[in-house]
Amino acid sequence: SAVISQKPSRDICQRGTSLTIQCQVDSQVTMMFWYRQQPGQSLTLIATANQGSEATYESGFVIDKFPISRPNLTFSTLTVSNMSPEDSSIYLCSVGVDTQYFGPGTRLTVL
Amino acid sequence: SQQGEEDPQALSIQEGENATMNCSYKTSINNLQWYRQNSGRGLVHLILIRSNEREKHSGRLRVTLDTSKKSSSLLITASRAADTASYFCATLWDYKLSFGAGTTVTVRA
Numbered sequence: 001s002a003v004i005s006q007k008p009s010r011d012i013c014q015r016g017t018s019l020t021i022q023c024q025v026d027s028q029v030t031m032m033f034w035y036r037q038q039p040g041q042s043l044t045l046i047a048t049a050n051q052g053s054e055a056t057y058e059s060g061f062v063i064d065k066f067p068i069s070r071p072n073l074t075f076s077t078l079t080v081s082n083m084s085p086e087d088s089s090i091y092l093c094s095v096g097v098d099t100q101y102f103g104p105g106t107r108l109t110v111l
Numbered sequence: 112s113q114q115g116e117e118d119p120q121a122l123s124i125q126e127g128e129n130a131t132m133n134c135s136y137k138t139s140i141n142n143l144q145w146y147r148q149n150s151g152r153g154l155v156h157l158i159l160i161r162s163n164e165r166e167k168h169s170g171r172l173r174v175t176l177d178t179s180k181k182s183s184s185l186l187i188t189a190s191r192a193a194d195t196a197s198y199f200c201a202t203l204w205d206y207k208l209s210f211g212a213g214t215t216v217t218v219r220a
Contacts, residue, residue, distance in 0.1 A: 001156070031206060042199060042210040043154075090151060097206055099144065104153035 002027050002095050004103035012109045013083055020079045021106045023093035028073035031097055034066070037090040037105070046091075049076045083110045117200060117211040125219050130187040132214040134200030135180075141203045143176055143183050148197045148213075157185075157198075190218045 003026040013019050023032065034046040046066055047057045055068040069077045080087050090105045118133045136143070142161045146154040160167045160176045160183065167174045173186040187194055195218045201208040 033208070037151075042212050043201075043208075045207055045209070048207065092153065094154075094208075098142065098203070099156060099159050100201075100203070100208055101156055102146075102154040105151075107151070 001099070001101050002029065004093060004095060004101060006093060006103040006106050008106060009104065010107040010109075012111060015084050015110055017083055018079055018081045019083065019108060020077050021091050021093075023076045023078070023103055025074045025095055029095040030073070031095065032070065032076045033094045033100065034068065034076075034078045035092045035094065035102075037092065039088065043092065046078070080108065083108075085110045117214050119214060120212070121215045121217070123217045123219065124190055126190060126192060128190055130190050130194070130216050130218075132185050132198055132216070134183045134185070134211045136183075136200075136202045136209070136211070137181065138202070138209075139204055140178075141205075143174075144201045144203065144208070145172075145174060145185050146199045146201060148199065149195075154199070187216075190216075192218050192220050194218050
């Protein structure tokens, strides 16, 4: 299984600001995914990030709010833009085309 | 998007007892996976069962899949305090995972 790290592990941010979350994998992977877990809820897929192409967003998520970069096969970033308290969540990246493995998550609190 | 229901929402058992949780889903699947999450941390992959399989075992875990009923169950035998966590089922289709609502399991010493 892949070893996945995320930075930062947690952050507290002011509304109206933006935060970029990094996801690093220890091996080259084609597909990377970003999920959101709102407090007390399950996980919801935000987007799929493939290297060399634009990210594909799920219904309810837009590129202006959650821009994603995928510069190479081991790294991706997710930016949460113009944050509001409703963006307070755990954000997780994952990799894998059959079995998916998850990073440790970034716990974001927006005041 | 949320795939379906998990039942029960919460479960409290004594150490050494078995824990069973169920998952229902709505659409086609390639496989179904179970994950564990401790205190809002990252997800740990537990077991995967493919759509053409009916039962799978891994250590103290037993998973069943009934595609005709679009349901799965996870059995944890001889539970331990360390099994206290939230458990999520997730169905895979077209490389995307859809998660159930989760079952919170508390194992009392």
